[in-house]
Structures are given as structure tokens and as C-alpha cells.
Amino acid sequence: MAELRRSGGDGASASERILVVFPGYHRAWAAWIAQCLESHGHQATLQRWDPPREIPLEDSLADLLLASGPVLLVLDDWFFELGPRPAGEWNDALRGFVAANSDRFAAVNLTNRSLLPATAVLEPASLWGLSEEAAEERLMRRLGLERRRVPRPSAGRARYPETRCEIWGEVPRRNPRFTGRDDLLTTLHQRLADADRGAAVCTLLGMSGIGKTQLAAEYAHRFSPDYDVVWWVNSDDRNIQRDRLGELAVELGLRVGNEPGERIRAVREALRRGEPYGRWLLIFDGWDDTEGIATLLPQGAGHVLVTSRNRGWSEHTEILEIPAFLRAESTAYLLRRAPHISSAEADEVAAEFGDVPLPLVQAASWLGESRMEVPEYLRMVRERRLSTVDEPATGEGFPQSSMTSWSILLNRLRGAQPQAIDVLGLCTSFAPGRIPLGLIRAYPHADLPEELRWMATDLPAWTRALDTLVNYSVLTRETRGPVGVEMGPHQESVHMHRLVHDIVSKLTSEDSRVVHRQAVRTLLAQADPGNPLDSRNWPRYAELLPHLEPSGALSSAQPRVQETVLNCLRYCYRSGEYKGGLDLARRIRDHWSRIMDPLAQPMLDLTTQESNILRASGRFRDAYELDRSVHQRLGTAEPRSELAELSTKGAMAASLRHLGRYDEAHELQLEVLDGYGRLLGPDEGLALIARHNLGVGLRLLGRYQDGYELDLDTLAKRENVLRARHISTLNSGGAVAHDLRLLGKYRDALARQEPVVRLHLQVLGARHPQTLSARGQLVMCRRREGGHTQDVGPEMASLLDQLAQVHGRGHYRTLAFITNYGNFLREHGDLSQARELIDEAEAGYRALLGPAHPVATGMLSNTGLVMQAAGERAEAMSMFEASFAGLTATLGADHPWVLGCALNAASARNLNGRIADSVELSRDTLRRARHTLGHEHPLTLSCQVALAADLRAAREHEEAGKLEDDGLLGLTRTLGAQHPHTISARQRTRPYWDFEPYLG
Known part of the structure; x- marks a missing residue:
């Protein structure tokens, strides 16, 4: 092996300065080589090298020798395409200049493919296929350098290029x-x-x-x-x-x-x-x-x-x-891809296509595959462009010549490889980008048009067609799966550039487009897992959804395709993709309204899903109007569809509950439950959903005991029919715990809710919307139970962040928790942050629901509590009175929300010196609370303690003392002697009630 000239005085042990010369393509190898050299005490300088074609190669190589030490060339077949230059020029330079300076040059080889014969003068050390340790040893031996054991820190080290990142x-x-x-x-x-x-x-x-x-x-x-x-x-x-x-x-x-x-x-x-x-x-x-x-x-x-x-x-x-190619980049690409053309011809082609990479790639592929001479190719492009006056524009500054070049390519393929044209046409009936083309191999028995059935049965022809399109740079292959695992043809996907998709679509005949779109629609329907409720199927639905419109699936009259379209919409709802779901629903309705009756079952199913998404997005009025319009049509339709009417009524009832029209919603929900029970039976799925929703309405009406009894029965039925881990059963379990908490049975509610949350975490995951609601209920159970006060604050802060990430801060579920956390902070002395949160929630509800909605009205009471804690007594009383009056007008005087607002209003009257008014209101509130909630409910007992305080202020000490003693005994029995409410009452701290917003 040739010995390199040393720059140091003591031979191999001297520290060397080595110039590592590499094409940019192999930057990773160059970095690793430099790291190796430096770890053994040598200095390395990296030089990316792409010698300009117009400069003689010997001169460019001579420039490398201006460095003081050895020059290490990082070689593979790519290295000798730099420029690019003819192989003869490289061989001449290697045999001449490099051979004459062999003591200064060394090389490593990264490929197992043949290099130019004259490369032998460099005696390259092959690193191909070696382990990192072996490659390092061979590198050092080729350079004649001693390996020194220098400790190398792992942090910041370049990874060996043959080792894929984690x-x-x-x-x-x-x-x-x-x-x-x-x-x-x-x-x-x-x-x-x-x-x-x-x-x-x-x-x-x-x-x-x-x-x-x-x-x-x-x-x-x-x-x-x-x-x-x-x-x-x-x-x-x-x-x-x-x-x-x-x-x-x-x-x-x-x-x-x-x-x-x-x-x-x-x-x-x-x-x-x-x-x-x-x-x-x-x-x-x-x-x-x-x-x-x-x-x-x-x-x-x-x-x-x-x-x-x-x-x-x-x-x-x-x-x-990102600009167009530099002209040198354009010509270099063309010369590498089509080595039979000259530099001047490459320059002419580059100019024709404006140095834009995509059309240049296609032009280079054509020239390289066909071996056509450039003058003939450019003549075809220019003549076809001039003669085709109706040629569609490509837009975006894309050279018009490219449309013509694609037309030429397609004409050639029609004659030489018609099956490739079939595959290409099929691709244009999918959306651009990633195309799951393997579906046609995965479902060989799909009802495909006769002329396309070869794709599912003739694997060699399929492979040849794809290879042709890849060779002509029309498509690129992609596979999904673990690194290093070969995927079968049924799992194969390809990538089609958006602009190529657009151009080829314009050059495809309408007859072919009809056939191909029908095939893709069929494949999409075959690939539908059939269950969008199962989150394991969501990746497949996400893959299918973009292709619905390009394939014509949205306008298909085939029931199986229509069901796939609806399942994709159901996926959007279940996975929380509300924005995309509403857009998809709008497009489906636009197509279906042209081909089917407004009351056809698919249209009714579409309305149900769209209504669900609207409500989940907080657009309650829009959801109600959508369902109401369908209900009006159903009422005049012949023959009558009672099940369709019940479904629409159920959706209307849900919207009415969110809109604060609780009595109307309750009456409608009773009709729905009765109808389903009569037509389907009490244990059928739709009947159970109706029962659950009736329980939601009872909670909103303040009928907590009735709601509890109904929810308990619904839970038992769902456990029997659906089993304990079903998402609907979990929902019923949470409803029972919620009822118990509203009934003041805080310990029982907590004991119920803890296992409910554990099951939610196991089945749905920590951040599923229903799990977040369940976790929120658990936090409120702990807060009301009173034994977890120290743990609740950080837990609420964390949960609020997660809700905001899932829904956004303006969503009604997030606003409810913002309110609850604000009330907690106020209760524990953080008035500044509490005011910020309560103000945010109040404004959010007012914008979402309007100022007259019961929830927006109830929020005024929370604002009053913050003001009162801050010493703003007059302003607080104004808020309490407004909330009390507003809720009384909409809900009636006996609703628990009204009773809570009355408790706060009486407190404000007392603090502002209106003792007689306070006594009168407190007495009336206690009477109503006993009637509505019972004598032992915590709110009733709070009203009793508050009346005692007002009577003391009015100097009616005997009655005050009796009421207070009875109230303390009641609180001790129901909550325990050490509960914060009991302790506060014993210390004669005036009780209050914070409003907990709930929309159902």
C-alpha cells in the first residue's frame, strides 16, 4: 500500500492534519471519519467538493494539495459523477495527476459496486458493510496512523452512518x-x-x-x-x-x-x-x-x-x-440521468423547462429511458405545444412545456406499456400524495371493472407497470411498516406529486376516469373496517378519508360506499376531529342532495352525525335548527317513519338541553324513551341511550333523586347488555356518581367515581374526552368530600391544562372546569387568579350561550363571590341579585341553582345592612330547600345555618340558637365533624354556594 507523506517529525506517532474531501451526499460519512481521526489525536478538515465542469479536473485536484497534510477522498460511484464528467476524464486524471502525487492522496470506498479502473491508484480502503469498530481500524490503517485509546464522550458524537437512528x-x-x-x-x-x-x-x-x-x-x-x-x-x-x-x-x-x-x-x-x-x-x-x-x-x-x-x-x-435549480444543477442532473446528451444540449433542455426540478426530472427520465436525441425531443415538445392551443394551463408558474412533455410520455406508454397507463389512471382517482395502491392487491375479490382485474391477479404485470412508472419518475414507492421489514404488494403505497396528479388527470380521458373512479370507490368500501367506534380502526379511516372526494365516493349511489362515507364521518366525531368532520358533512350533503330524497335513510344518518359534531363543537343552535328542519319534513312525509322521528326528536332534545330549555327537552325526551321502549323494547341500545339522556335532563331540572334512581337502573341494564367496560356503561357509572354528589352524598359519590375513572383510564386512555370528564368529576367529588383539600389544587391545575389542550379554552367543557378551579382558588385565598378565571369563564359562556342562558346567568353568582371576598360588597350584591332574579325567572323558585343563588343573595343583603330583607329571603329559601332537597342535604343545612346568622343579626337569638344547633348536628351527621363545611358552621363563618356550570 502506498505510504502517505508525513508532516510531523516522528512518523506515525505525529499528529496529522487530514483534509477529508467528500460529495455533499456523504456528509454523514465525512463527519464520522473526522470524529474518528480527532479521537485519535489528529486534526481533520472537512471539504465538500463538487468541482465545476468548466475547470480542468487536474486543476481542481491540484487545489486540494494546497492543504498541508494528507488528502482523504470519500469515494463511491457517486463521487465520480461530480460535475458530472466523462469517465475517461476521471481515468486520465487518476492515471496522471493523482498517480504522480500518490503520496498525498488516500481514499476510502463506501460501495460494493465497481469503481473506475484507474481508482486503483488510490488503493481505497473499503468500509462497505463493516462494523463501526472494523471500519475505524481499516481507516486508520489506510492512513498509516496509530490508533490511540483516547476516551470519547458519548454526548454529541456523530453516529456511525451504517447505524440507523433510534x-x-x-x-x-x-x-x-x-x-x-x-x-x-x-x-x-x-x-x-x-x-x-x-x-x-x-x-x-x-x-x-x-x-x-x-x-x-x-x-x-x-x-x-x-x-x-x-x-x-x-x-x-x-x-x-x-x-x-x-x-x-x-x-x-x-x-x-x-x-x-x-x-x-x-x-x-x-x-x-x-x-x-x-x-x-x-x-x-x-x-x-x-x-x-x-x-x-x-x-x-x-x-x-x-x-x-x-x-x-x-x-x-x-x-x-426554495428557488429553481441553478443552471449548473439542472445540467448536472440531466447529464447524470441521460449521459448520451452533451452539455450544450442539457443547457437547452434546462432553459426549456425553466430550471424547475419536477419537469426536469420527467424530461431527464424520458431522455434517459428512451435514449432519444435532444433535438428530436425538443422539436416534439415545441411542436406539440404550438399545435395544442386548448392545452390546459398548469398554473403556479409551472412551465407550459411540461404539460406537453407529459403528453408525449403518456402517448409512448399507451403504445409500449398500456398496463402502466391503467395504474397511472387509477392513481389519479385517489387524492395526490400518499396513495394506498396496495388495496387493489389486498382485496383481490373486489368487484372491479373487467379491464382492471388483471391488477389483482397478475402480480408480474402489476410489478412491471409500477416499475415503469417509477423509472419514469411519475411515482415513487413508499412502504409502511417497521424498518427492515419487507412489506407485501398488498401493503404497498406510492407517492404521487400533487402537480403530477393534476397534469395527468387533465391528460386522462373521461371514459378512463369513470372506470378508475369506480374501481377506487369499490376498494375504499372494501377497506372500510366497519366500526369507527373502535379507536384501533382510526388510522385506517384517516387513510381512507382524503380519497372519498377524488374517487367520487361522495356522490356514489351504492349503499356500501355510502356507508363507508358515513363511517368516515363517524370517525371524525368519535376521534374529536370536529372541524374536519363539519367540512366533510357539508360536502356529503352537497353531493347527496342531488341524488337522493332529503328523508332517505343515509341523509337522516348524515343529519344525526352532523348534529352530533355541531353540538360537540358548541354550536347548539345550529344543531337544533338542523334537526328541527328534518323533523318538520318527517312530520308531513308518507309513509311515516316513527323511528326516524324518534331519532330526530332525541337530537332536538339534546340541543334544547344545551340551549337551557330544560322543560321542553324533558318532555321531548320522555316521548323518545316511550317510543323506543314501545317499538324496540326497554333494553335495546337506542332505548338505553334515551334513558341515559333522560337522566341528564333530570339533573338539569334539579330533580336529583329522580335522576339517581333512573341512572342506577340504566347502569344495571347496560352492565347486563353491554358489559362493564363498554364506553356507554362507563358513562352511566359516572352519571350515578354525579347524581350522588348533587344529592350531597359526597363519600358515596367518591367511592363510586374512583373505580369509574380507573376503568376509563384502562379502556379509553387518560386524555379521551370522556375520560377527562370522568376525571373532572372525580376531582369535584374529592373537593366536596373534604378530605383531599391539599391534593385537589395541583390536580385541578393539571387537568385544566389537559382539557384546554383537548378542547381549547373556549369549549364549554373547558369553561366548566375553569369555573370550578376558579371557585377553588377563591375559596383558598388566591383572589387574583380566581378573578381571572371566573371572568374568563363568564365571558366565554356569555359568548357561547348568550346572556339569558341559565348557565351564563348562574355565573354571575360566582363573580359575586369573588367580589365579596375582595371586599366589594355593593358590587357583589348586585351580581347575586341579578343571578337570583334571572334564574328564578327561567327555572322557577325551587330549582337547586336558584336556592344556591338565594343563599348568596341573602348573605350580601346581610353584609350590606339589609337585615330584614336577609331574614325574609333566608327563611323562604330554607323552606324551599327542605321541600326540594330534603332536610339533610348540605345546601339545606347551609340555608339553615345562614338563617340562624340572619336571625342573630336581627337579635332573635333564641330561634337563631335552635336553628344553628340543629344545623350543626345535621352537618355532623351527613358530612362528619371534621368536614370543612361543618367546621366553618361551628366557627360561624357565613355559608355560601358556588355555581357549578353543567350543560349535559
């Missing part, structure tokens, strides 16, 4: 023909490295076809040794984006359920903390809709890349504009 998530395969962009990649890496912690987010911005995705993928591969986690998130569709980001939770080992929002929050928290990995890279590809950024973008020590066409990202992240 988590590698669906990054597109590396493009072996990736060209240029080295300066852009270096700039991007530097920006991310220099950014402050939590702010390392950069958006690659540019028009379609400019190469944003390719650049992001190359960055991931080139700089992967810098990261422990690299995770790719396709972001063209919101549902797929959320599902894909949530999948990272499983890879990180986080113990969460299947609900996308829960998984995303867990992922963001883990990344923020840097546990279990602090060096991570997330890439959101094709994220054009900037809504919801705050709930998806992670923060922490890692890096985030976004690719987008939307300039709105400049308001949220740093922007890196």
Missing part, C-alpha cells in the same frame, strides 16, 4: 440522483443549529414542483447522525397529519390510548422534555393550512422542518425560500 419514521427513500442544493442544505442545517431552544423551526417555502419534499428528505438522510429520532409527517390532509404525528407516541413508548389528540399532546410533551430522546427532527411535509399550528408544532431541544406553499408561515417560523 426511531426512523417513514422518511422517503433516499434519492440516489439527488443533485446540488448543497448550499441550501448547509444553510438549513446552520439555521436549525443556531436557533434558540424551542425555536428551531424552519419552513421550506416554494411553489409546487420546486423540490421542497426532496430537499427535506435529503436533509433527513444527510444529517441523520445528528438525531436520535427522525419522524416524517405527511401533512397534505389534516386527519392523516394528526394520525401520523400521534403514531410517534407508540414509537416513543408513551402509554397513551388511541385518540389522536391524546397521542399528539403526549408526543409534544415528551419532545419538550427531551425524554426519552433529546435530539429529534420532525418533518411536516406539505403543510399548507396554518390553522392549528399551536396544537401540533412541538417545542424543545429538537428541530422541526415544514414544507409548504403558504407564505403565511412567515408569521410563525423562519422561512427558507
